[in-house]
Amino acid sequence: MLSEHSPLSLFGEYRSRMSRGLVFGLFFFVAGCGGGGAVSARQPGPARTVEPSRDSLAGPWIIRGAERPRAQRVDLTAVLESRVDSLVRMDTIATRAWYHWSENPGTARVRVAGSVHAFAVRRGSDSLWRVLDTPQLPVSFVAEVPWAGGAPQLQLPLVGGCDAQAALVSGWRETWVAPPREVSLGTAWRDSSNSPLCRDGIVLQSMAVRDFVVEGVVLREGRLRVVVRRNSRAVITGRGVQFGDSVRFVGEATGVARLELLPEGAVIASGVGSSELRLTMRGRRRTQELVQRSALVIAIP
Numbered sequence: 001m002l003s004e005h006s007p008l009s010l011f012g013e014y015r016s017r018m019s020r021g022l023v024f025g026l027f028f029f030v031a032g033c034g035g036g037g038a039v040s041a042r043q044p045g046p047a048r049t050v051e052p053s054r055d056s057l058a059g060p061w062i063i064r065g066a067e068r069p070r071a072q073r074v075d076l077t078a079v080l081e082s083r084v085d086s087l088v089r090m091d092t093i094a095t096r097a098w099y100h101w102s103e104n105p106g107t108a109r110v111r112v113a114g115s116v117h118a119f120a121v122r123r124g125s126d127s128l129w130r131v132l133d134t135p136q137l138p139v140s141f142v143a144e145v146p147w148a149g150g151a152p153q154l155q156l157p158l159v160g161g162c163d164a165q166a167a168l169v170s171g172w173r174e175t176w177v178a179p180p181r182e183v184s185l186g187t188a189w190r191d192s193s194n195s196p197l198c199r200d201g202i203v204l205q206s207m208a209v210r211d212f213v214v215e216g217v218v219l220r221e222g223r224l225r226v227v228v229r230r231n232s233r234a235v236i237t238g239r240g241v242q243f244g245d246s247v248r249f250v251g252e253a254t255g256v257a258r259l260e261l262l263p264e265g266a267v268i269a270s271g272v273g274s275s276e277l278r279l280t281m282r283g284r285r286r287t288q289e290l291v292q293r294s295a296l297v298i299a300i301p
Contacts, residue, residue, distance in 0.1 A: 202240030
């Protein structure tokens with residue numbers, strides 16, 4: 001979520017600019033670290049944990065049809081505490097995005113094509129979701145997995161170009177899960193990414209690793225769901241010039257999420273998570289610090 005200036009205008013000089021920047025900064029931090037702290041208490045409704053048995057509910061479980069079209073809704077909420085010298089301010093922002101996408105199995109590398117169909121924002125204590133006027137929706141995107149065990153990297157729109165469309169799309173990464181075709185209790189896998197990001201014209205680099213492990217299965221409304229725990233960590237670095245001052249960014253983020261996957265299509269039927277980011281911007285004239293605690297909810301629209 002980029003403004004016309006940057007996806008990370010969390011350190012803007014003016015309140016109006018900063019408020020808009022909060023929207024665009026949210027996706028960067030949550031999506032970048034995968035979405036630390038305990039998992040949010042907003043768990044799905046009652047479910048029956050499946051006890052091991054002699055039938056298919058005991059595993060292993062087969063993941064089928066990962067190339068099928070998918071639709072996911074991603075809600076991100078962040079509470080941000082920023083400090084400039086002795087001045088401290090708090091802000092709260094929430095975003096809601098609807099993504100439609102599918103894999104292309106006919107290529108040498110895994111390629112994904114999709115679109116952002118809708119996007120809304122809620123600020124502070126506001127109870128209403130408000131649709132952003134720019135960029136115009138839907139926004140199409142193409143992503144590619146660059147290496148085995150990698151996370152998808154956006155090809156279009158270009159992430160490093162400080163483009164508002166790229167920022168809207170970035171939250172889609174929260175919905176990406178690529179489990180082995182056959183999983184059992186304890187099955188683990190990992191993906192990683194090295195992505196450029198833009199903040200006030202300054203290119204930052206986010207190096208993220210996400211670890212997944214199967215914790216069991218649950219049965220909801222007669223359908224089996226594979227429960228996966230995702231632990232994430234990221235390092236953010238960058239340097240440039242802001243308002244005539246040479247600045248350097250250093251940050252770390254951690255996150256944890258509980259995902260319930262449908263074996264048919266590897267769709268995230270529901271997911272909840274939390275993350276924490278600590279980012280510091282140092283210049284010759286001042287130092288700014290940010291702590292952002294975020295909550296994630298993934299659902300089928």
